[in-house]
Amino acid sequence: MTNVFGAKSTTDEVLAGVNLKGKRILVTGASAGLGVETSRALVAHGADVVGAVRDLQKGEAATEEVRKAAKSSGGSFQLIELDLADLASVRAAADKLNAKGESFDVIIANAGVMATPFGKTRDGFETQFGTNHLGHFVFVNRIAKLLKDGGRLVNLSSAGHRYSDVNLDDPNFEKTEYNPFEAYGRSKTANILFSVGFDKRYKGRGVRATAVHPGGIYTELGRHMSEEQFAGLLENVNRQRREAGLPDFEFKTIPQGSATSVWAAVVAPADEVGAHYCEDCHVASIVEPSDNVLAGGVYRYAVDPERAEALWRKSEEMVGESF
Template identity: 70%
Template structure:
């Protein structure tokens, strides 16, 4: 009988009894919060983890315990430098891993930024779209030849995708006023659409891609939000929940927030999660683009799973980064 998990499930819950010895998994953003916990949990079950981080010194310190926990299970955790807001760094990191030649079973695109002030990446892209989407777009596509047949890609998306669809005509807010959460929504929708199109392009060799929402977790991702903004947001959510007769909102712990990532990566079946959006350790239902739902309700907007939209974003992304990507030759 298949075990069922939910919003309160932790990484240790979903990985109970799972032996990952021999698996090699890449996780981005292994310098804080969900990335560290994701790497820790997988390594503690025997996986060999490559953790990518912009600040290697910080990552080295914060993963010290995780590396120790990995040893008894036969796992490991090594680190590599990666700045997703700089395509020179992205390409250099990918080239190093390609030269090394060791394959990966899973890539988990965990790193990201949220609600940043107006800004540009090193390559002139809007910060959130450039970091969350374009950085991973180039990185994962360059590493696609290293993905084992039957491998998996997990994109960290968000219920924030409901803030906005991608804008293929004005991705950098050149003609529209910049709004931090609209920009965040666009980048998270892009993460889901990337999974949809990557899955289509690679499923012939058994490689599947999925997107996940970790839930509401207090991590460094919210560094650009003031405490007043956090408080006001929670108050708004609680008023909506109260009107529906539901209990107040509670943040997830970090192990609960990372649970859906590891579930989608190594526990769920590929057919279940491929080209889908997951939250609370299950595949989410599709909701209409105009459906009124609370920020903490489950559901993925139709536009985020639209295959035509996903293909159009892929073409636009290739144009923006100046590279074309095709599936590896079988």
């Protein structure tokens, strides 16, 4: 790599000099936060972006700047309806895309929820695992044939994967007490393992999959947390960082948070990021849960190929569909 980017790099810095004309990219969760900025940055460099959103009316209002950027650059932007918490909606959206038959260079699975109260998706799955993982698992696999040879899948994960490995024996918290952050951790670990499994299946035709941690950013993602919960979480993180001799946690701006997504999608060499977890615009090192990982890294269980295969089989069993 000729350019070295880091935690403070923005989407515009990462994409400086990059021409994306002719590139077709799908971004889920395009109606808020990182999804809006990721879409804006891509269309500003000429890409044709399809944004998948749960609420089309909200999506139209939230993406006005994206459309302006597309008009200025010669790119394009359109929205499709996709509710990841409803597999009927997921399958309908995939069917519509497959019927059109227009291929994609990149899929960025950006949408997600965090630390929700206990609940279930329309299909009876625990909300976070069902939305963050299973919804994307079905959607991406159903449209995988639309990914061009040499294309990429970018799954948004999180440092929150450190809260928990996946629990394949009790994915819906039917036997264990529900904890919103443990549930979030399970879903974010699943996002990484899905990348590992998808990469294994499609790298034969040059399609590579990666997972990214955008960093800590003030977005709608944290809307289910109370101010007290948020303050307590931040204080706990900073206490651990101080004990480790590290500075207090620093939040990113939305353009900084979106930078790793676009870097992994269209800038980094495919073989560099394939089957890996990236943060701050670089591939993260593998660390053990006992290590001090406050400065970064991915837990080994989240990139374990055998664990990825076990999750794939369990996911197929849960959604009643084989890929």
